Amino acid sequence: MRENIEKTIVSTEEIQKTVARLGxxxxxxxxxxxxxxICILKGAVLFMTDLIRAYDAPAExxxxxxxxxxxxxxxxxEVRILKDLDIPVKGRDLVIVEDIIDTGRTLEALIKLLxxxxxxxxxxxxxxxxxxxxxxxxxxxxTGVTVPDEFLVGYGLDYKNQYRNLPFVGVLKPExxxxx
Ligand SMILES: O=P(O)(O)OC[C@H]1O[C@H](OP(=O)(O)OP(=O)(O)O)[C@H](O)[C@@H]1O
Ligand code: HPA
Numbered sequence: 001m002r003e004n005i006e007k008t009i010v011s012t013e014e015i016q017k018t019v020a021r022l023g024x025x026x027x028x029x030x031x032x033x034x035x036x037x038i039c040i041l042k043g044a045v046l047f048m049t050d051l052i053r054a055y056d057a058p059a060e061x062x063x064x065x066x067x068x069x070x071x072x073x074x075x076x077x078e079v080r081i082l083k084d085l086d087i088p089v090k091g092r093d094l095v096i097v098e099d100i101i102d103t104g105r106t107l108e109a110l111i112k113l114l115x116x117x118x119x120x121x122x123x124x125x126x127x128x129x130x131x132x133x134x135x136x137x138x139x140x141x142x143t144g145v146t147v148p149d150e151f152l153v154g155y156g157l158d159y160k161n162q163y164r165n166l167p168f169v170g171v172l173k174p175e176x177x178x179x180x
Contacts, residue, residue: 001162001163001165001166002166004163004172004173004176005153005154005166005170005171005172005173006170006171006172006173006174007170007171008168008169008170009145009147009148009150009152009169009170009171010128010145010147010155010168010169011168012167012168014145015050015127015155015167015168015169016050018127018144018145019047019050019051019054019127019144020054022051022054022125022127022142022144023051023053023054023055023056024054025142026051026055026095026125026142027055027056027057030057030059030093030095031057033093034058034059034060034093035059035060035092035093035094035095036059036060036061036062036089036092036093036094036095037051037052037055037059037060037061037062037095037097037125038061038062038063038064038085038094038095038096038097039061039062039063039064039097040064040065040066040096040097040098040099040106040110041063041064041065041066041082041083042065042156042158042164043098043099043100043156043157043158043164044097044098044099044127044156045156045164046099046155046156046164047097047098047099047127047144047155047156048061048097051097051125062085062086062087063083063085064081064083064084064085064110065081065082065083066079066080066081066082066106066109066110067079067080067082068080068105068106079105079106079108079109079110081113088117089114089117089118089119090117090118090119091118091119091120092119092120093119093120093121093123094114094119094121094122094123095123095124095125095142096110096111096114096122096123096124096125097125097126098124098125098126098127099126099127099128099155099156099157100126100127100128100129100130100147100152100157101124101126101128101129101130101134101138101140102130102133102134103133103134103135103136104134104135104136104137104138105135105136107124107136107138108136108138111124111138123141123142124138124139124140124141124142125141125142126140126142126143126144127144127145127155127156128144128145128146128147128152128157128169129143129144129145129146129147130146130147130148130149131146132148132149133149145169147169150171151171151172152169152170152171153166153169153170153171153172154166154167154168154169154170155167155168155169157169159172159176159177
């Protein structure tokens with residue numbers, strides 16, 4: 001798996017430092033509240049499990065599965081809800097936990113949906129942010145690392161559902177795509 005990586009974009013050490021910083025920022029901002037961290041499957045799973053351990057205060061966790069990429073390198077533009085929340089969120093403080101914001105389409109669809117459920121607040125926490133690719137202007141409240149316009153894998157991010165378990169974020173060698 002690692003032999004297919006051309007270069008590292010976010011190292012394991014930088015991941016740990018970034019998650020610790022975000023956990024602290026959230027903890028300060030949500031003092032006295034019990035936020036619900038909503039993990040967007042599958043990419044955000046690794047970030048989510050690290051983030052909630054860096055958040056040392058009462059919180060709840062929930063999961064949603066939304067898909068727009070499938071096996072493709074480009075967002076399809078069509079966002080499908082594959083798994084919805086199990087609980088009502090009216091009056092609750094929500095933190096959407098994402099691995100990456102790219103075009104912003106996934107987030108736009110999610111925010112629209114959650115707004116109809118009358119949450120008290122909706123904030124976005126994304127480990128990676130790729131502003132160069134943005135098609136929809138979404139506000140990201142908590143950003144881990146701003147990354148260049150390259151297709152990334154690792155720490156939850158996949159190519160054809162693989163590479164999510166790499167403990168760093170990197171770029172694949174071009175020949176990996178050419179083989180497919
Ligand atoms: O800003 P956008 O262009 O919408 O891209 C961001 C979304 O794309 C990825 O999900 P994907 O649909 O690939 O599903 P996955 O997390 O299960 O890999 C990622 O996890 C975000 O949810
Ligand atoms: O760079 C990326 N890599 C993997 N999945 C993604 N989904 C949006 N952007 C990316």
